[in-house]
Amino acid sequence: MPSNRLLRVTAAVTGSLALAAGLTACGGSSSASDSKGGGEKVVTVYSADGLKSDKGDGWYDKVFADFTKKTGIEVKYVEGGSGEMVQRAVREKTNTQADVLITLPPFIQQADGKGLLQAYTPQGADKVSGANKSSAGKWTSVVNNYFGFIYNKKELATAPKTWEELLDPKFKGKLQYSTPGVAGDGTAVLIKAMHDFGGKEPGCEYLKKLQANNVGPSSSTSKLAPKTDKGELLVANGDVQMNFAQSKSMPNLGIWFPAREGGKPTTFSLPYAAGLVDKAPHTENGKKLLDYLLSEDAQKLVSGVGGGFPARTDVKPTDANAVELTKLMTGVELFEPDWADIDKNLTGYVDAWKSATGS
Numbered sequence: 537m538p539s540n541r542l543l544r545v546t547a548a549v550t551g552s553l554a555l556a557a558g559l560t561a562c563g564g565s566s567s568a569s570d571s572k573g574g575g576e577k578v579v580t581v582y583s584a585d586g587l588k589s590d591k592g593d594g595w596y597d598k599v600f601a602d603f604t605k606k607t608g609i610e611v612k613y614v615e616g617g618s619g620e621m622v623q624r625a626v627r628e629k630t631n632t633q634a635d636v637l638i639t640l641p642p643f644i645q646q647a648d649g650k651g652l653l654q655a656y657t658p659q660g661a662d663k664v665s666g667a668n669k670s671s672a673g674k675w676t677s678v679v680n681n682y683f684g685f686i687y688n689k690k691e692l693a694t695a696p697k698t699w700e701e702l703l704d705p706k707f708k709g710k711l712q713y714s715t716p717g718v719a720g721d722g723t724a725v726l727i728k729a730m731h732d733f734g735g736k737e738p739g740c741e742y743l744k745k746l747q748a749n750n751v752g753p754s755s756s757t758s759k760l761a762p763k764t765d766k767g768e769l770l771v772a773n774g775d776v777q778m779n780f781a782q783s784k785s786m787p788n789l790g791i792w793f794p795a796r797e798g799g800k801p802t803t804f805s806l807p808y809a810a811g812l813v814d815k816a817p818h819t820e821n822g823k824k825l826l827d828y829l830l831s832e833d834a835q836k837l838v839s840g841v842g843g844g845f846p847a848r849t850d851v852k853p854t855d856a857n858a859v860e861l862t863k864l865m866t867g868v869e870l871f872e873p874d875w876a877d878i879d880k881n882l883t884g885y886v887d888a889w890k891s892a893t894g895s
Contacts, residue, residue, distance in 0.1 A: 576817075576818060576821075577607075577608050577609045577610060577821075578609060578610045578611075578612055578818060578821065579609050579610070579611055579612070579635045579636065579818050579821040579822055579824070579825050580611075580612040580613075580614065580633060580634050580635050580636070580817070580818070581611060581612070581613050581614065581634070581635070581636045581637075581638065581825070582614045582616075582621045582624065582625060582634040582636070582637050582638070582813075583596070583613065583614070583615055583621065583636075583637075583638040583639070583808075584615075584616070584617065584618040584621060584638060584639045584640050584643075584720050584808065585615050585616065585617070585756055585757065585758040585778070586681075586757075586758055586775065586777060586778035586781075586808070587638075587679065587777070587778075587808060587842060587844075588613065588615060589781070591785065593841070594781065594841070594842060595679065595781075595837060595838060595841050595842030595844065596613070598837055598841050599828065599829065599834045599837065600613070602828075602833070602834070603824075603825060603828045606828070607821075607824060607828075609821050609824065609825070611825070614634070616755070616756070617714070617715075617718050617719040617720065617722075617755050617756055617757070618639035618640045618643035618644075618719060618720035618723075619643055619646075619717055619718045619719065619720070619723070620718060620719075620755060621637060621638075621639055621643070622637070622639060622643050622646055622647045622650070622652070625637055625647065625652050625813065626650055626652065629651075629652070632813060632814070632815045632816060632817060633817070634813045634816065635812070635813055635816040635817065635818045635819065635821060635822035635825075636810055636811070636812060636813065636816075636822045636825055636826060637652065637653065637810070637811050637813050638678065638808055638809065638810040638811075639720060639808075639809060640681075640720030640721065640723075640724070640775075640806050640807070640808065640809070641720070641806065641807070641809065641873070641875050641878075642723065642873075642875055642878045642879045642882055643720055643723075644675045644809040644810075644811060645875055645876075645878075645879040646879055646882065647675075647811060648670065648672075648674045648675065648811065649879060651814060652811075652813060652814055653674040653675060653811035653812060653813065653814055654674070654811075654812050654813070654814040654815075654816075654819075655672060655673040655674055655812075656673060656811075656812040656822075656823055656826065657673045657676070658676055658823070658826040658827050658829070658830045659827040659830065659831070660827070660830040660831065660832075660848060661673075661676045661830065663830075663848040663849055663850050663851075664676055664677060664830070664847055664848065664849070665849055667805070667872065668680065668805070668807055668809070668847060669809075670811075674811050675809045675810060675811035676809065676810060676811075676826070676830065676847075677807035677808065677809045677810075677847045678807075678808055678809070678810045678826075678829040678830060678847050679777060679807060679808040679838055679842060679844045679845070679846075679847055680805060680807045680844065680845035680846065680847050681775050681776055681777040681778075681805070681806050681807050681808060681844050681845060682775065682776040682777075682803045682804065682805060682806060682845075682865065682868075682870075683721065683724040683727075683728060683773075683775055683776075683803050683804055683806045684773075684774055684775055684776045684779060684791050684792065684793055684803060685771060685772065685773050685774065685791070685792050685793065685794060686760075686761060686764050686771070686772050686773075686774045686779050686789050686790060686791055686792070687764065687770060687771050687789075687790050687792060688764050688765065688767050688769070688770050688771075688788050688789075688790075689787075689788050689789070689790040690767065690788045691767050691770055691788075692770060692790075695790055695792035696771065696792065696794070697792075697794075697795060697801075698794060698795050698796060698797045698799075699729070699732065699733075699742060699746075699794045699795070699796055699797070700796075700797045702746060702749065702771060702794070703745055703746060703748075703749065704749075705749070706770075707749040707770055707771060708748065708749045709749070709751060710749070710751075710768075710769055710770040710771070711746070711749045711750055711751065711769065711770065711771045711772070712750060712751040712752065712754060712760055712763070712769050712771075712772050712773075713725045713750065713754075713760075713772060713773040714753075714754045714755065714756065714757040714760065714773060715753045715754060715755060715895070716885075716886050716889050717882070717883075717886035717889075718753075718755050719754070719755060719756060719757050720757075720806065721757040721773050721774055721775050721806070722754070722757065722773065723882070723886075724773070724775070724804075724806055725743075725773050726739065726740075726743070726885060726886070726889050727804070727873055727878065728794070728802065728803070728804070729742055729743055730885070731802065731804075731871055731873070732794070732795070732796045732799070732802060733796065736884075736885060736888050737888075740888050740889055740891075740892035740893075741892065743889060743892055743893055744892040744893055747892075747893040747894065747895075750893075751769070753895060757772075757773060757774055757775070757778070758774075758778060758782075760772035760773065760774065761774060761778070761779060761782045761786060761789060762782075762786065764786075764788070764789060765782075765786035765787070765788045765789050766788075767788070774791075775806055776791060776803075776843075776844070776845075776861070776864065776865070777808075777842060777843050777844030777845070778843075779791050780843035780844075780857070780860075780861065780864075781842060781843035781844075784843070791864060793868050800867075800868075800869050801867070801868045801869065802868065802869045802870070802871055803868050803869075803870060803871075804870060804871050804872060804873055805870065805872070807847065808844075810826055810829060812826060830847065830848065832848070832851060835847065835848045835851040836851055836853065838851075838853070839853040839855055839857045839858040839861060840853065840855040840856075840857055840858070843857055843861070845861065
């Protein structure tokens with residue numbers, strides 16, 4: 537494994553590890569009134585994309601409806617790239633609109649660093665592994681997930697195996713990844729390239745070469761899957777949960793994990809992490825929602841409905857999706873990014889990527 541400050545710890549992802557990667561709680565939501573916010577029965581969520589479905593059958597669709605039925609609290613939902621959601625919350629800091637913020641790393645750490653989050657430990661957070669929650673209680677993962685790539689199974693007989701294969705001219709204008717620094721999954725492309733190639737400079741040097749085939753920027757990763765399914769793209773980035781869920785209605789999507797030539801496929805945990813927004817207009821309702829997202833009832837739906845991995849370590853699904861996800865992750869090496877380093881140096885890493893690619 538490359539020895540650079542960005543990363544530490546490499547371990548094989550086995551089926552049991554993939555499905556046990558987990559988290560939290562038994563959430564009970566009681567009365568719907570909110571002591572902070574005039575008793576309004578509403579809670580506003582700003583979230584990264586991937587957990588809500590346009591067809592209304594995603595994990596958010598189900599658990600938000602169940603939460604409203606249980607508590608009478610309506611969920612207002614705003615979606616965008618992880619970085620986009622953090623920046624929106626920053627702009628609204630003097631007139632806070634969101635109650636709960638849910639993003640992928642390193643943007644949840646960025647949100648904390650910008651003073652956007654207040655400490656709250658949801659019910660069941662004791663069932664979340666230490667790496668998947670803030671030691672200061674500022675955020676807790678609610679759905680575990682892994683970074684990945686997708687390809688069109690109809691146009692390509694087999695998935696590409698290596699980063700180097702993506703430099704082939706056949707991918708020119710047929711490859712796209714979301715923008716680092718804006719989208720969580722786009723930032724993950726940069727993180728994985730830095731890991732696999734051994735640091736910022738070699739990682740960016742590779743992405744400079746890849747730029748010859750890249751379609752261009754995209755603020756939202758979820759928009760790349762339909763293009764890949766239709767054959768407009770042959771390869772794009774994504775994440776396992778979102779793409780697995782999308783593949784149920786997009787039959788040409790296949791998920792894969794790039795390796796460096798001569799190496800093994802790698803990935804890393806990229807959970808949906810949730811925090812209570814500082815000075816939230818409906819703080820008590822936000823707490824109730826966080827409790828519910830980590831409840832056993834909600835966590836048991838993560839794989840079967842959402843196509844993801846439960847955040848709670850004590851929830852171990854055995855549904856068909858869970859079995860398929862275990863098979864998908866078997867044999868893929870898992871590394872743990874140094875999120876503190878990435879949070880501290882993210883601007884520098886993104887600037888290096890921009891300089892290398894001319895973006």
